[in-house]
Each structure stands twice: as C-alpha cells, then as structure tokens.
Amino acid sequence: MIYDIAINNCLCFVDDSFINANVGIEGNKIKYVGKQNVKGDIEFNEKAVLIPALFNAHTHVAMSLFRGYAEDMPLMKWLKDKIWKVEKKLKPKDIYWGTMLGITEMIKSGIGSFSDLYIYMDEVAKAVGESGIRAVLCYGMADRGEEERAKKELEIGEEFVRKWNNEFNGRVKAIFGPHAPYTCSPEFLKKVRERAKEVKSIVHIHVSETQWEVEEIKKRYGDTPVNMLERIGFLDSDTVIAHAVWLSDEEIKVLKKRNVSVVHCPVSNLKLSSGIARVRDMIKSGINVALGTDGAASNNSYNLFQEMKFTSLLQKIKYMRADAIKSIDVLKMAVKNGYKAYGINGGEIKPEKLADIAIIDVKVANFYPLYSIENSLVYSAYGSEVTHLIIDGKVVMEEREILTFDEEKVFDKVEKIKEKFI
C-alpha cells in the first residue's frame, strides 16, 4: 500500500499519551497508525513528535491588523476609544489580508483550525479557502436591543451559514455567533437559538469575560450571564462559550449539566485585566475546556504554545497550588478539546480521523533533555519548533515554509493597510 503521505519514526499523541508509531494518510484522513513501516507519495522520516494540529478555539483573526496599535487599556475603554473606532475604517479587503496575516502566524506555530467571530466574514472564508487552513466561522451578530437591527443581523448571520457551510471540502464550518449577552437582547438570543437548532448549527458566544459584564447583566436581568442564558434555554451541548472568567459554583454546574464547551483565553484575559478563569474547577467538574488566543489586539500572538504555558502557570497561582492542573490536561485543551467543542472529527492521531497533524522538531536546545513530551510541549516550547503542518491531508507547511500562499505579499499588504490607522 502506497499512502498519499507516510510519516515514519515518530512519537505520536495517541489516546492521551505518546507512543512510537508510523502514520499513513490517504485523502483527508489518517488511515494507519502502527508499528509497520509505511510508504507514501510524500514521505517524512523526521524522528519528530506528531500531535494533532492545534485548534485555536476563539479568535478574531483579522484583528492582527491592530496588533500593538493600542496597549495597556481596560477592556471597555479599549473597545470604545480605540478598537471600535478603527474597526469602522475597515474595508472588506482589509479583513481578507488581516486574516491571511493571522493565518500565517497560526500555520507557523502549528495551528490547523481556528474559530473566528467577526465582521465581513465572506473575506475570512475566502482566506481560509486559499490558505488551506480549517476554520469554524461565524458573523458576530449584535442587535443591541433594536428590533430592526435584530432582523438584519440575523439575516446576515444566516446568509453566511447558507453560503459557506461545508465549503472547501468541508474545511469551513459556518455557524451562528451572537456576540455577547451585553450586546444581544434575550429575545434576539432566543431567536438565534431556534434558527441554529433548525439548521443543526453550533452557536458561539462571549460570556462572562469581565466583572463589568456580570454586574451589567445582573442589573438588566436580575441574573448572572450563565443563569440568564440557562433561563432562556440558550445553553446546550452545541453551545461554545468564550472566556467564562467570572463563574459561580452554580454556573459551573449549569454549564456541565448542559454539556456546554468553554474556550479559555488566558493571555487576553490578563492583557485586558479581565481575570483568571476557574479552569481547574471546570476541568474537575467534567466540562470540555478548549484554548483560544482571542484577537491579536489583546494578546498579541496567535500561538497556542504560549497559551498552554500561561494556562498551566496561571492556574497554579490562582489556586496557590503548583499541582492545580496537569500538563496532559493542558495539552488536550490545545490539541483535542477544540475539535470536540465544534464537533469536528479530529484531535487524535487515529485511523479515520481527519489528517490534521503538526510535526514538531524536538532536537532543539529548549527541549533537552527530554524527560516527558507533554511537559516539554506545555512548558518549554516556543512555537517555532513546528516544522511541518498537514491540514485536511495536504501539506500546508514544509520545513517551516508555507506552500499554499506567498507570505511576503501578505506582509506588504498589511503594512500598506496599517497606514490608514495611524
């Protein structure tokens, strides 16, 4: 048997640990994982580590355009005085190039899938198509309590799902994305929920990012954000909430009961001084917690290796116990739980799973000596150790070089776009 791609002599992430194995890929699926040497049209013999391509489960990729533009400001002031102002200057083509820039950084650091909620999403979808990456995309809807606006926003959101869902051999999954409980009315959220059920779509939303939001929702509806969403029937196993920084014990129970997935964004939560989420408690209670970078303006990187290190270390300081969270659980947040949250058939190096794989060079100073691969990936990796990235069975990056588009051109374009913001 000659596979499309054969990878021999690797340490592979299988069943939540690392084993010596060879991997055969056919079409967009992994077809063989085992001890037999495999042959392929493309062959890699890397003596490297293979993990599922990392999944950036919450971001606004085109915000790479604002990376470093406004620093050191609290969330609401940062949004109102800076980000919302420059966002008004954005043209669709800018979103395309900003997305391509973010995709460049993500591919370089091993991210094979991302979930994006933003505006001009057609451009994001096009960039996904051309770059070869996988993505869960939604138009960020906000009615702000206005009936006319609610109608229009839902139309745009639905049109986007109709137009793009399953495009590019299924690499795009288009879903519904109401922005947040403080920008969307309960009536609007209920309507979105209904439509999503009808077309079997996942719903992605920001929830409990800041203390301000919790107080605001209490003031408006007499309830915390999660409890308000539960009351209106919004929460379900097809709901993915981003941030979830400020949760009560009761809210954690509700999220578990409804099988809601949570996306933890540790760097962004620090950068905007939002807080440190109760990841240890969520994991202990059995909630599926994935990892996200959020937009580059509040990060400023699209690098899940960084997010892993921050996740682990912040939990230690939040609970003041160094055993607050295990490396293996943090690794799963980055390489497995995002796929689970969005119902995508990846996140494991196993036959019949999608061939979304990152190859990591461990022959670098920062990985020696190698006692434990999961510890090295979580605590020692910079992200630059990723040499190859396979997405949907295609080699998108080889020896750190992106094969699907010209990154220099992307850099030139964004430097020009920058001019109108400064």
Place this chain on the structure above:
Amino acid sequence: MIYDIAINNCLCFVDDSFINANVGIEGNKIKYVGKQNVKGDIEFNEKAVLIPALFNAHTHVAMSLFRGYAEDMPLMKWLKDKIWKVEKKLKPKDIYWGTMLGITEMIKSGIGSFSDLYIYMDEVAKAVGESGIRAVLCYGMADRGEEERAKKELEIGEEFVRKWNNEFNGRVKAIFGPHAPYTCSPEFLKKVRERAKEVKSIVHIHVSETQWEVEEIKKRYGDTPVNMLERIGFLDSDTVIAHAVWLSDEEIKVLKKRNVSVVHCPVSNLKLSSGIARVRDMIKSGINVALGTDGAASNNSYNLFQEMKFTSLLQKIKYMRADAIKSIDVLKMAVKNGYKAYGINGGEIKPEKLADIAIIDVKVANFYPLYSIENSLVYSAYGSEVTHLIIDGKVVMEEREILTFDEEKVFDKVEKIKEKFI
C-alpha cells in the same frame, strides 16, 4: 575608518527609544552610533532591530539538566523530594554540560549575559569561557547555622572569586552568593558582607521568594527578611536580591533607600506558586528591577522574551488595571537593568559601551504590522526572531547558528547525563 564590525540600516535602542542608526564596533566596545554609513571587516546590513543583548539576571543554568524532570509541585516539596536528591548525583562534568545546554538556549534567544548562583562553579566559568557568553558567577553558599560549614563555605566562595573574577577578557565577573536568609545565619551573612566590601564584590542572594520564607524568618528572628537584612547591615547598592515576591510597603522603602537591585522571576514564581511580585510598586518607587528566568527546572525556559510578556501581563492582573506597567519599562528590565544591577558597562547602544548586541529579524508574521517596536518585543516576540548575537565584540551567533561551539555535541552529552536521574 574600517571597524571590526559594522552594522548598517538598523532600528537601534538608544536612550530608551528606537532610532534609525548605523553602528561601528571596535574591539569589545561600541565606537560609533549615528547616521553615517559604516564599513567593517564584518558587515551586517539587516534592516533589523538592534537591542542590547538581553541580561538574564538570576538563574541556575545547569539546572537545564532537570528541565521537565519534576513538575507541578510546591517549592519546598519540590526542592526536598526531588531537586536536592538529584543534585546530589551531580558530578562537576555534568554541571559543565548542563551549563553549555543552558547557554545554547540563551544565545539562541538573544541573552548575552547571565547571573548564576550554583555549585561546582569552576565548571560554569569554564563553559562561559568556551561559549563566548558573559556572566556574573557566584558559588551558592549556605552555612545552615553550622560554624564549621560557614567557614568552609566562605572559603569556597572566596576562592572562586579570587580564581575567576575578570577572566576571559573580563567576561566573567565572580561575586559572592549567600543562598538565602533561611539557609544562611545572620552571623554568616554579616561575614560575607564584610568580605565582599573588602574585595569590592557584589553580593547576590534569594530574598522573600515564598510566604513560607517570610513566616520562617519572622519566627526565627522576629522580623521580615528584608528588615532582618537591613538590621544586620547587609543591604547596599552592591546587593542584588532575587525574587522579592512578598514585600511590605516598608520593605520596598528600605530597598529603595539602600539602592538595592531586585531581580524579578515571574515564570518561576508562578510555576512554584510562590506569588506575583509588586513590580509596579517597585518601579514607581525608583528601584532598579531586572529580569531573570531562575533555573530551568522551575520555568522551563531560558527565554527573556517570555519573561517580558509574563511580567507585563501579570502586573495587569495583580493590580487589576491594564495600565499597571508600560512596555518600555518591561523592555528595560530585560536589556538594561541587569547590566546596571551588576555594574557592567552595557545595556545601551552607545559609544564606549560594551559591544553586547542582539540583532532581531522583524520581518516575521508575528511582528506585522509594526506600530511600536517596544510593544512588539514585549508582547509579540517568541525569542526565535533573534538572528545574530554579538558578545564582547565577537559574533557568537550568525543567522541563528552558534559559531563558538558544537551544539549537537552538547545535546548528545546531556541526553547521556539524563540517564542517571531517571
């Protein structure tokens, strides 16, 4: 004029901001910084960013051997059950290779100087000599209240200073390193202080790393660590204290009054769940705060770009204000304040300063678009963007390749040494 090394067309860190300039190096000093094009025996024309080589102001480099060996344990348990046990197995040659491994990672991420407190320091000094890096070295002395031991420890410490200070064209600065107030008696500390004054040496010590330490010192001496050290006359402008996590307002005032320098080690302080230091308050009060990685076992990286991002973000969450600390102040902690703390004539790209310079490639996805270099260095850099490193006027790394030793050999050696720990 033909310089030894000429670097043209760079953005240089001069007087705490970045300007377009060309740089000429002669011997081990910077001789020219200005608009004129310069020529040299070696020429770089990089359109890159030039910063002073980063200064890792507190570490135990050879602990790279234990990177990933013991994870997720509190400080005292981690030291007693794990680290102190394997340290007993260490032979001098192991320290040499562990140090070479740590130096490899440091050079790769732009660190040109480090301050090391450990055992078998002759081996560390030899590694510094051979690798071309600069270092402040001290034997970590601890009398543990025993008179005989005190005598022996001071002898080893003094002998080390006599033997190595100013070796390798001054690249080694050998100083005194009493371990900590909880491992050294006040009498011993006073004796070290006197000897250091006599030979005009700097003294480096761990202080107030954990809440446990503060309580322990209070129990023993009825005073907090900084106040106890002040009472015995230990604190002065030639004292450099590592960690300083748990400080009262009064202790911050004492440190400022005595012009003590502090080394902040944010990642280590999280990893061992020690706490988050009051960097904002220390900087506001005018204390010189430098940055350190601590040993790799509690980090697990020797990468000051990571420490910069952690420093900035942790201060935001500690004070719950996103403007807690400015990027430029964080950058200075990494590239300037370490030189100041240890009295080394570097940390600025200026004539007559030591030619210790890192060249950084900003033409990478994670730096686009480039609004502000200091923001990019603090928030967006991985460390792998450093392409060249000049130390003491010599090119130690060119195009990411170390010129002074064979890194593959280092990797092979440490993999063999590892065997006796597992």
